Amino acid sequence: MTRHIDIINKYKAYLQLEKSLSGNSVDAYLTDLDKLLLYVGDENKDYKAIAYEDLQHFVAGLRDLGIHPRSQARIISGIKSFYRYLLLDGYITLDPTELLEAPKIGMKIPEVLTVAEINDMLDTIDLSKAEGQRNRAMLEVLYSCGLRVSELTSLRYSDVYFDEEFIRVEGKGSKQRLVPISQTAIREIRNYLYDRNLVTVKKGFEDTLFLSRRGTALSRIMVFHVIKQQAELAGIKKNVSPHTFRHSFATHLLEGGANLRAIQEMLGHESIVTTEIYTHIDREALRREILEHHPRSKR
Structure with a gap:
């Protein structure tokens, strides 16, 4: 060492x-x-x-x-x-990076929002509307936890561990993982629960966290619409989608110095070059990565 x-x-x-x-x-x-x-x-x-x-x-x-x-x-x-x-300096005799090529700058990669742009989107939400606090909590969870849109819409109230500051997420292939959630996102969820309690919930959706006006789970299209609308109101010209929040989460953590493995664990990724699942990282290690490197944990 x-x-x-x-x-x-x-x-x-x-x-x-x-x-x-x-x-x-x-x-x-x-x-x-x-x-x-x-x-x-x-x-x-x-x-x-x-x-x-x-x-x-x-x-x-x-x-x-x-x-x-x-x-x-x-x-x-x-x-x-x-x-x-x-x-x-003679530490190695062959350079393993000799054939390593940088990506073409022109290749298409999803947009990444700055922290300021995310804040602008959240700040333009009209909290006087019935769905205002729901949308604010929803976007905060997307960004704070790096969820896929399908994971967001299927998130259950019982999946949120408020005291432990974790959420249980069911990802692709019904694989579950625990993801740290920021205190900011927890606060927004708690604020939303007052409005949620006023919704008449349809049978089978009693445990669904984010509800539509009809008392059912939000559709992917509804989430897309909310995000597009808020990006427009915030004056953001980028092509913004739910996945933009996920990529922003990963990028901000990586640029803040977080462990690449921890980010992949939090996103529920498997290696794209092998079928081997990435090494397990315990919950406290994940929490430390979030607290140390995620912008939301520094507010």
Whole structure:
């Protein structure tokens, strides 16, 4: 571990002295490198002995999260710089990044909202309307938990563990996972429950959290409509959909320094390059990732 830190410190000095990079640039290089080091650590591999195929898996994970090609390119550039340094200083004899290519910037990736844009969308919701607080709670949960729209519409009241600050989510293939939920989202849900209690609930939907005016579960189309409407009211020109909130959740966590594995666990992802389910991360580790890196936990 000491040697590991020693090499990173020498690389930092190399960036500062030989490459003459600014302090911000050096920090950015080291932050992006840390993402790879966390990944190879989870794979129980030595970063000085990883192969090109390992790096392909790592980059595939970035694509799977919907990380913008520019951000992918920046991360790959930082990784290439590190391995060039290791080669120059004799720590390795072959550069595993030599054939690693950055994504084409023109490739289509879902839009990502800034934290300010998400706040603008929430702030333009008319809380005087019957569905206002429901919509505010709904969008806050989408962003705070990174849910798929189908997971949001099927979320049950009994799935929300208010005191423990977790929600139980049923994802693809009926696979369940526990996802930390921010105190902001919990507060919005509690506020919504006053309005929910005024709705006449249809049989079979008694436990459904987000209800339509008719007392049934919201449809995917209804959620799309709400999001499109709020984006327009907020003056956002991006093509915004429920999935935009999911990608924004992942991007903001990753850019904040969260563990790639933890993000994939929270999103309910499996590897897109193998059928192996990602390593289990315990609930407290997930909570720490959210509290430390998610913008909503810093308000």
